[in-house]
Amino acid sequence: MDGFILGFASFVIVLVPLVIIHEFGHFIAAKLSGITVLEFGIGFPPRAAVLFTRGDTIYTLNWLPIGGFVRPYGEDFVRQKSEEELSADRQEIIERSIENPKSVFQATPWQRLFFMAAGPGINFLAALVLYIVIALAGWPFLEADATITEIMPDSVAASADLxxxxxxxxxxxxxxxxxxxxxxxxxxxxxxxxxxxxxxDGEELTIPVTLPENRVQYDDIERVYISGVYEDSPADDAGFESEDVIVAVTDSEGTTEITSVEQLQDYTDDHNNIEMIVTVVREGEVLEIPVTPEEVDGDPRMGIGIQPVGTLDIGAVAINRDTEVVPKALPPGEAIARGTEEFVDAHRALGELVSALFAGDIEPEAARPVSPVGIGQIGGPVLDRTLDEGAMYPIVMFAALISIALAITNLLPIPGLDGGRILFVIIELIRGKPMEPEREGVFHFIGLLFLLGLVAITVINDIVNPIDLSSLR
Structure with missing residues (x-):
């Protein structure tokens, strides 16, 4: 399916519902606090249609499909309204015969704090629920059979019947x-x-194997297994084949044993348009294949897909460590525990990402802010994987992570965001009196302009410099 279509579909499936859920949190909190909600809108104005009216609230469908909004009595998108600006709301209340209306102005600071925090709060809750639901429906577990992929010549394993x-x-x-x-x-x-x-071949056999005295721990040695060769690539022209196991590379400076995927990638980076001899094991035979990496999108590449395989007995036997993801439904108790653990781990991972960014351990590009366009670029491959595997966990777990990110972003103490408005309520609680609506409105308006500018920059960046999730070496 076309990447643009998948990206747009993932945006609609993931981000739009999460924004609506966010606004629904504000809506519920307003109702519980007694604040009159004049409108709950799906999408952003201009208004397309009034869906129905229930209680004091009209439910509308709007033309811009980018989430939703709540319009409480006495507040606009960025601030509380002044007394002069309340006339239109009052007129609407009179026309709709709403009795005993309560504006945001009339709510206590604690009620307003609850109202503003409820949006991010329900996003956190939604993420937790999504993790638990996917654990109930089918949590992804990694399974890997210990399949022997290569037997090194003249090894103990070769003399056995493996x-x-x-x-x-x-x-x-x-x-x-x-x-x-x-x-x-x-x-x-x-x-x-x-x-x-x-x-x-479907039969079980018992085979005795003598272990060498100086055997090496399983994790101490890794080999590189070729999972695929790309057509018309340098590797294809050189004669590499899928399932070859790479054990060494040789250049003018000598031979280097290859013990990890990362090592081979670094070696390839250093040999752009420089011939190297790659030693592979294929069906028990050692082959030396010359190849010259060529630059693709700025990086030297041979044109092979690679993955690690563990080795036993000092490389005598290569065992496939490639894993298959198998969804398994968990009992309710285990599902709640697993979902909660993943929820906590997601927060920890986001925190570690920010810490690593400030510590300089990762490139800023790896932790760059993304726009809705970028979310679609990430979500497209996730949705594609969901459709290919016929399992819901990729897109649902992606939605849970985005919900957490949405909640954290909205809690940042930036005027114009929920966190900025919460900050002003906290200041009010400390001062014992609210800031003048006009003065607070200036801060929120400036914050909103900053946010709109940031969104515009990230949208342009995501269009000009699309997020590339693929990595071919």
Whole structure:
């Protein structure tokens, strides 16, 4: 599906409902505080239609599909109205026969604080609910069979009866479901020989394997597994194949053992248009393949998709660590615990991102503010993955994260945002009297201009410099 369509669809599916939920939080708080709400609008004016009227509130559909708004008696978009500006609201109240109206002006500071904080608050709540719902419906778990992808020549494993494609199901009678579990059991074993239960062509076989005295921990060595070769790329022309395992590279300065994806990427970066010899293992045979990385979008690339595979016995056996995401529904108690944990982790991750940015540990580009256009650019691939996998967790978890970001952003103490208005209420509580509406309005108006300018800049940046989630080395 077209990227623009997916991006726009993700914007409509994710951001618009979250903004409406945000405004609904303000609406509920106003009702609970006794503040008269004249209008609850879906979209922004101009008004397209009045949907219905319930109580003191008319519910409207508006032409600009960018969320929604609440129009309480006595407040406009950025500030409380002055007495002179209330005449239009009063006239509307008279025409609609609303009895005992209560304006924002008449609400206590604590009621206004509740009213203003309720929007971000319900966004936090929505994120928590979304995480719990996805845990009930199908939480994404990573599963990885311990599949042998390569056996190094002249190794202990080669002399045993292990074969490429074998899936390790147990070690000395202990059942294993992942490469990590195989790793742990081998590390903990003091025996010279272990018994591996492997699945081969649908049959289970028990194979004794002698472990070397100086075996290396599973996480100490990694190999690089080629998951795909891009057509007409340098790697394609050189003769690389999917499932090749890269073990070393050689240039004029000598041979370097490759033990991680990051190491190969850095090595490739340093060899733009410079030939290097890549040593791979293919079906038990060691091959040396010359290749010259070419610059693509400013970065040297060979044209291969790569991923790590763990190695055992000093590289004698390569075990696939590629994982498959499998959604699994959790019982209610576990779902609540898992959803709450993810909710807390999301806040921690956002906090660590900000800390890393100020500490200079990451590039500003990696933590740049994004506009609704940028959210669509991120959400498009997420929605595409949702459709491809037929599972809801990618788009729902993305929506939960955006809901948290929306809440935090609105709580920033910037005039024009909920956080800015909360700040003025706190100042009122400290001073014992409110600031004059006209004076407060100036601050909020300036803040609103700043926010509109920031949005305009981020929109232009996201259009001129689109967010690129792909990374091909």
């Amino acid at each position: 074969q490429i494609g074998d899936i390790v199901r147990a070690v000395d009678g202990e059942t294993t479901e992942s490469a990590g579990e195989v790793d742990t059991l081998l590390e903990e074993s003091d025996a010279e020989t272990v018994s591996l239960l492997v699945e081969r």
